[in-house]
Every structure is written in structure tokens, then in C-alpha cells.
Amino acid sequence: MSDRASPLGPDFKPGQYGNLADGIGVHLSETAFGFLGEIAAFPDALDKIEKRVSSASKSEAAAFKIAANRWFLAGPATLADAVRAKLKPADGSLVDLTHGRTALRISGPKAEWVLSKLYAIDFSPATFATGTGLSTAHHSIFTQIYRRDAQTFDLFVFRSFARSFWHTLQRAAEETGYEVV
Amino acid sequence: MSFRRISTSGKGKRPVSFTFDGKRVAGYEGDTLAAALLANGHMVLGRSFKYHRPRGLFAPGNAEPNALVTLIRGPFREPNIRATEVEIFDGLVAESQNRFPSLRYDISSLNGLAGKLFSAGFYYKTFMGPGIGPLRSTKFWMLCEKIIRRAAGLGRAGLAPDPDRYDRVNAFCDVLVIGAGEAGREAAETAAKAGLRVILADANPPSDLSIEGVQTLSRTFVWGVYDGNTYAATERVADHKSSRTPGEPRQRHWVIRAKTAIHATGATERPIVFPGNDAPGVMLASLLSDLAARSIAPSGPVCLFTNNDSAYQTAADLAGLGAKITAIIDVRAEVSAPAKALAKVAGAELITGAAVSGTEGTNALTSISFQPFDANANALTGEPRKIECAILGISGGWSPAIQLASQAGGKPVWSEPLQAFLPPDPAPGQDFHVCGSAAGVFGQEDAKADGARVADIAVAKLVGIPIKTAPAPASDPVYFAAPVHEIRGGSKSQKAFVDFQHDVTADDIRLANREGFSAPEHMKRYTTLGMASEQGRNSAIPALAILGGEQGKSIAQTGTTRFRPPASPVAFGVLAAERYGDLQPDRRTPMHDWHLASGATPYAAGLWHRPMIYGRPGETIEQAYVREARAVRMGVGIVDVSTLGKIDIQGPDAGKFLDRVYTNMFSNLAVGKARYGLMLREDGLVMDDGTTWRLGDNQFLMTTTTANAGKVMQHLDYCLDCLWPDLKVHLTSVTDQWAGAALSGPFARKVLETCVEGTKVDTDALPFMGIVHGTIAGLPVMICRLSFSGELAYEVYSGAGHGQAVWDALMQAGKPFNITPYGLEALGTLRIEKGHVTGAEIDGRTTAHDLHLEWMLSRKKPFIGQSMMNRPGLTDENRLSLVGILSSSGKPISGGSRIVEEDELTEPASSLGHVTAACYSPALEKYIALALVKNGKSRIGTTAFATAPLTGQHVPVEIVDCHMFDPEGRRMHV
């Protein structure tokens, strides 16, 4: 476990909630990644950085493009070193956001449905493929979303918004029943 | 009783019991509230808006103007719901509206006797009052409004909060089909078979027939079309249920983005306007069909009044259910052979070339009068004849439901044979198709074929294959209507209503025209016709016919008004949807819980929650902040500064970039040093200030004010994307990455010395504006020596997840020095004493000179705002500039006070400027303030008054330099 304090504090309460009549629709959890960050490339080094990102993220790390020249990285603490190694300032930059973003995971048969309540994004697998991610917002809450598998999404939100967003996420999940794990 | 239930067996429907006006009523599952009430003999279901006339059910579904009820859920009241759209359930509680003491006997119906008083524009003309005097214009209106609002109006909203929850859901599809009638179902099936993603939305409860590959949304009414084929709809998720499952919304707001849409929205029948047309029992023929489909048929004598053939089928159907059809009255002199045959089947007397000219019966229709009618001259002739009649079904032809098409399209197209507007073509950027009766293609088989045809076109267009242009089926002549919309003359004593819900009569429309409100949009607003919840579904065409008739124009020439969302009323809860409580998220710093546990009063700064004071029992706000501020000056204080905006700036051109956006130089800043920076807008006014730290050759950390963090980041994004795309610089918001704690006061260094490891913090290692890296409690920290309070001060930054641990360690280390946490009020007090500016002074109107920051304007390099900042208006010595203000009388100064020279409160006073921030200063031991004052520098040493007329404060003050405490800055450089 990380030595970082969770922004969810006392509001993270494991248990089952909401309408459980048809079972548990989604599981909600917080993931303590060893490293979160963004890497951005200057125009003439786009390909070089892209290669670096894809090779560094082969293991269990997630790396997905969030802008024309920028990738979001989530993985073990060693990921930072792998990406940073020999990164020339003229090629691009790496920013550590391990403390600045909070990773919430939503997983289960109703994950797409619950997320559809919050984001104007088409979550159907045909348009949002596994292993890809994007940037969007729920009103003021900027979010990066990564699809880990058919029923699992990682949501990366600004830490200061995390607790407020956690409440919103729980509320959205009540209808289908959820478990905090 | 005028209606009876034909069969209750059917599908073995379950009996349901509900409450209406306090009485238990029995119905059957699947009944609408309107149908159940009618079957129980309730003919009067509402009282009209202005005249309080008894009104009965008039139209099916969302066209119903009269039967508005209030639904009651515990203490919560939901007014103005159409009884035709309420599905009954056990425990439903409904109440009639706009009546006192009861629906059948209402005192205010006397308004009807004074009918002339309430004609169009009456409120405004009468109650605007005289142009002069104590009751002039609006004051008089406001007095009368209260009285009128009680008499006129619809349901009463309650004060209790809505106990229900609402949801939003975002949906995407290739084709959105609206309406699950014959045309819509066929269109949905056709598009789904072609492999497209199809959503079919329908306002009715689900039917048993599901369509393969189609996502069907039942009880879902589509009410709005927005740019880019975005459709808004409301799903009534639980309105028909007596209880909710956990988290179940009452209604759900669907926002559907479709590549294209097929409107199969159907058509609604129109009335013909005639005197006495609002007697309970006069209703659209289509309502009779709708009720028959719900196994409820008329039990008294029925007449039909029509200008087209469609009502004949209704007559035959009703007769088949055992209803007694007395007569069919048709305005046309000749009718078709099939119509004649149907009249014979119905066993009705066919009276052609005639029109209904009056009614009898107050709470229920008892008889009608009709007269010979010349359809060519549009006039009654001959003598009236009276026949007994309990139900009069009327049909003035059919209007395609073009509300959505009109929202997203151009001008509707007039059809003379149908006497109706057909849907317009889509506006640029929109894409939709219309089929079935919504496009004027009536009849089940024709509509079905049209649904398939239109879906083929939509699919071909989406998939990009050649479009087969099959012609649309022609409209069935059964639905052709004679151009008769109003019967004039007849019963002189009876009003002829056009808009039942707003009590607008044919005469009101003529009056509006006479008074110059002759354009449809003007007439609509003057009379309020079509502005009630049924949105002109019944009234639009007759009103345009009457208005056009007055002007000698056809309806085609008059044109129609444009439809706008929503096509039917939408509950506010649906719009707020997933946002609940105060509708806004909040932002918390890593130390938020500690602040609250330590007695902080939270204060909302934008979305952030920040401690205002850490009050002790019995302390006032002022006592608390004065204690906190004094502790900083005398010992050491600690404040959470995590909310400051923080931007990571990286790249080989970072220094060059900062030189351009800041007024002062940053490219020459040494690594490990910070500098105070000032940013101007292009027009030369100040945008923001903050310190920027150089963390490496190619890396800076910029801090911004809390309030401007987002704005500054966007400005920098703009500069890089739009102005200088060639600069190699990357920006990332790291506001949330860092927890910040500012330690200030004479003992600040001692506190650090106690707890910081891995670096020295003495003046050599950490001079003013220096940065060091070390650890506190084993956690990495970055410490910059800078001061907002004017004391020896440091900002300690740690990873946000370590923020609380580092804060705890600082508190522990500060214990021997009696470290005091302080909030925003004390922070403000300390900076006011020092004359440091914040957003109150950087208000978008001030220049660097105004704030005495001209020393920060570099002459060595160009920067944004430089070329505009020296314009004459921005350098005028009479501009407002920053000064300090001392209260001379010992009285407090209010923030926002005006600075004036007059020694008494006069009106109007000549303002010299205004107070931007005020406090009690423990350092100076008096009330002080910062103010922006005309030619401030020249007024230093003079006296004036700080006046706040709203609170009656008028305080004598002395104007001084803005640096009121330790102007030389000795304390922070120790």
C-alpha cells in the first residue's frame, strides 16, 4: 500500500449499497498506482516519444493518448524511471502527477450504464475500445478515462475533486447496486 | 353518467384504488387518471384559468388543456400535471386545481359574468395604472398582481422539497426514431435490419412487441432538438409506481446524440371553434377513440361535428361498442359515399351543410344547437335546431405533430387539403426525416410503408449508398378538411374558446388584431394564446385562421409561430438531474479534515473550501482573526495555501516564454530561486500575480492566485497554441499535486530547523526567494522562502498525499513556539496591513501603476500588454490608485464603502473611489482598509470619509500609503 493518504478519507466505506435486488451492478474502488503522470512530446519528437511510451507501458501499466502530443501514464513506480530515462528536454517533458490525480475504478456489468450518467461519451465497446483512453469532463470535474477491459474503467480525477466526485459516482451507482471494495 | 366501462375482463387487469380530492376512487391497472375519473362519472376535471369555468376532458395525451391536476407525494406537491398522462397506481393521490371550494361549485366563476373585463391585454391595460402619483405604473401592477394571481392561475406549488431523485443519461445512436406508431416501428425495424444502432423512443407505456436490435425507450417523451442532432427526452421511470427501489429516479433525462433522426411523432386532431364549445362533454372525436381503446365508451347520446371524413369512422366504431350516435353534423354540403355509408353503420342522422352554434349544460353537456351553414361564405344561415346530447365529438381535421421538426428545421409548409402545416426541411447542420401522419401520411398501411421508405433513405444516406427516391404516399382524402375552423354568430351569449387553458376566445384574437398585434408572434404574446402547457396543440390553427380572416389573408400567408423546446413541460428536477444538493462539486485540500476537526469555519472560495477562522468557543469572527494575525506577527502561524494555482512549465523555451507573458524577466532567474511575477492582459491591464520558481534549467513552477488559476492556465495555453506555436514549452496543471503550508512569523525558521532534514534552512542556505529540497517526517518537501504576510515566512510544499503528515509534523515542531493555524480572514488582515494586492485590487480595471507595481515593468524585453499599457487613459494621474485607509474614529470600515469628501451622508455623493478590503489591524491597533482612490498618491496625508449608505456607516478616515505596516520590509528579510 502506498504511503499517500487517500483523498476519500472517511468517506471510503467498503460495503454493499443501493438496489441489490438484481445483484451488484458495479464495484467501486480506489487504485493506488505507484506512478501517475503525463508525458508530452514536441512536434519533431512525436514518434520517438510514442515509441518510448508504448514500450514502457507493456507490462501492467496503462498509457493512453489524451491530446495530440500527450499521454497519460498509470503504473508501478518504476514506470516513471523507464519513461524519464534519457528523455531529452528538447524532445518532450514528463510531469509527475502521482499525488495530483486520484484513480477510481468502476467495474461490473453496469459500468457503462453508470458512466453514461456522468459523461457525454459513447462507452460502447465499438467506439471505446479496451486499452484506450480519453479526456472528458463531468461539469467542473475534468477526468481521464481508461478502459481496462470490457467491464472495467479507470477514472483519473484531480485529487481535490476526488471526494466530491466519489459521492457523485456512488449516487449514480445506487440504482444498479454497488459494492465498495 | 356519460361514460361507462365496457369490459373489465380483457387481460385480467388488476383493480387499483387511488384518491382524488380526498375521496377514494376505483380504477384498473393501465388506466390513465383521466380515464378512471371519467369512468367514475367525473365530467368536470378542471376550472379554467381566468373565468373559473367548469371544464371537462377535451383531448387525448399531451394535448389535453383542461384536466390539470396536482399530484401529492407526502408533503410534496407537483402541480399542473395532465390527468391524461398519469398512469394510476395504488396509493396515488391527486387533487383538482384552481377551484374554491370545490370543482363543481366555484366562487370565482363569477368572473365569467364580468367577461369583458378579462379580455386580451386586460391585465396590462388596466393595472398598469396612472402614469403619475403614488400608484404609478409598476407599483400599482405589483399591488394588483397579488390579487389577480390568487384568482387566475393553475396549480399551487408546495414549499416542501422534492423527495425524488432524477438522473441524466447520455446516449448515442445512428438513428433515433421518435414515436412507436405504425410508421415509427417500421422505420426502427428497417434501420436495425440494416445493421444500424437504433433507439426508439415512445411516450407510451411499453407494448408487448419488442423489435430485434432496437433499444426501445418507453414512457419517454422527446421534447427538444438541439444543434448537431442532439435530442432531449424525459423518461417517466417511476411515475406509475407506488414505491421506489433504492436509487431509482422518478424521471430520467435522456440526452441522445443521433447521427440522424426519424420523426414519427404522429398527428393531433384539431377542434372547430364555436360558441359554447367549452361545456364539459364537448371533446375531440379522437379522445372518444382513445377512451374506447381503454374500454370506456359514452353511455349518453353522442353527436359528432366535423369538417372531414375521419370522424365517420369514429362514429361507426363507437356504435359498434354500443354507443348511441344521434347525429353527425358536417359543415360540408356534400360528403363522400364511404362517409355516408359509415354514418348509416353508426345509425346516425347525417346533417350536412350545418354547424353547431351553441350548447347547454353547465357542469355537463345536455344539448347542442346547430344551424344550416354555408361553407363557402363561412357563415351560419337559417334557424337553430336543438338536440339532446351528452357528448359532442368534434373534428376540425388533423395537424401533423411538427413541434420537433420545427425546432430543428426551417419554415413549416402549409397544406391546403389538410388545412395543416407539414414539417419543414432540416436546418443546416441538422439531419432528420419525418414519416407517417407526422408527414401527412395517414392510415396504418400507408404510414407503415412510409416508415420503411423513409428509413431506407436515412440508412442510404448514413451508409453512403445511392438513395432510392421513392415518392411519399399521398395523403388519404379521408383526412382532407374543409377550410372551416370557426363558427361565428350562433349563440350570442356564449363565448367561443380558442385556447381553453388560457381562456383565450375568438373575440380576444380579433381584439388583439384591432389593437395592432397583428403578427402571429405578437398576437400570441398579447393574448397568451398557445403559451400554456399544451403549447397550442389545439389552438394554433384556428387562431391563425381567425387572425388571417381579419386581415383577409390565408393561413399560408399568415404563417405560424416557431416551436421551441420543450415541446411539453419538463420538471426542473429532470434538468438538474445528476447534480443534486447545491449542484456544484467542491474541492478540498489535503488538510481539509484536519481544519474541520480543529474548529475551522469553512468558507467557499470558488469551488474550494478554505478555513475562514479557527474560532474558539465564545470568540467573534473579529476576535478570532485578530488573535490569529497577532500570533503570526508575535510568534508563528501556519496557513493552508494548497489552493494556489500551480502550473508546471517545461521545455527549452520555458524562460523565453515567461519573459513574454510576465512583465518582468524570468529567463535570467537562477535555478533554485523564485521571483514575484506580474502578468498583464493584451490591453495593458493587470491579469494576475504570483511567484514562479525555477526548478531546473528547463523547468519552472508557476503559482497563480486561487481564483485565477484556471484563467491563467487558459491564457498560457492560448499564447502557446495561437500566438507562438513555435515555442517548445509544455504546460500541465499541478495544483492538486502539491500540498502547501505557509509558515510565517518571527519563529518560522526555528520551527523549520526543528523538523526539516536533508537541508539547512538558515539565511545562507535559504535566503529570501530561495528554494531548498529536504524532508519532513521522512517525506520529501520543497521549501521556498517568500512572504505574503510581511513576516519571515516559508511555503512548504509536499506531495498532496503527504500533506497532512507534513502539516502534523510542522504543528508538532511548532508546539514549543505556540504555533497558531490561521484562516483566510487573518491572511487577509496581514496582507492589508502590508498593502499586498489580491483579486480585490486586481479587478480587471487596474494597471500596474494603479497598484504601484510599475517597478515590475521590464524595459529590457517585450511582453504582453506592454504596447497598450501606456495609453493616455491608462496613465492619467486621476485614475484610481491604491492607498491605505485608517479609521480616525475607532469605527470599523465596511468593504465596498465609497470614499467621499462630504462629511455627511448626502445623495448623490461624489465618489473618489472605493474600499477593496477592510479589517481590524492588530499591528496598528485600529480599523484599516485598502482603497482605490482617484489620484491616490496626491491624497496621502489627507482625510475623507468611508461611506456605506446601505448600512448607514459614514466613517472619517485618513488616507495613507498602502504599505501601512513595516513599509521597508525589514521583518521578512531577517
Added chain:
Amino acid sequence: MRISCPHCGTRDLAEFYYWGDATRTMPELGSTDEAAWLSHVYDRPNPRGRHKEHWQHLGGCRAFLVVERDTATHEIFSVIFARHAKTEASK
């Protein structure tokens, strides 16, 4: 309105932040051409019909875009990254 961001795809208006006229060019920093600066800062064409505007995809990739659209009908004709606008224009 829905805007097609060249990176993120088509998104709702709510994700975008309006920044205004994209037809102006800022004078070189340090330029003393007062008229050019006044025109740049204050003269905003506001046509009814086709117009080029800057929109930032704030709720997405944060890129500034040049959106050419009809201000009356909201029909969108083209969307490009603002940082490519100069090169696109010279093509």
C-alpha cells in the same frame, strides 16, 4: 452544438470554451504600431454567417481550435488545431 475536435472526436459544446474571433493576428510583441494594437485588441468582426473562431477544448485535450462555423445556424464547416492554423492558411 457539437464540435469535432481533431484529436478527441465529436464532443458536446459543454466541453469547449469560447475564446472569440480567430481572424486577427497579434502584432509582434514590442511593436509600437498603436493602430495595429488597437485593432488587434478591440476590433472584433461579428458577422452573421460564416466566421472563424477560437474554441478551446477545455474539457478534453485542452487544444485551441479554429472552428469555422455559421454564427446564425451553428453549422460547422471545419475544425483544425490552432497551432496548425498558420501552416494550413499558407497551403
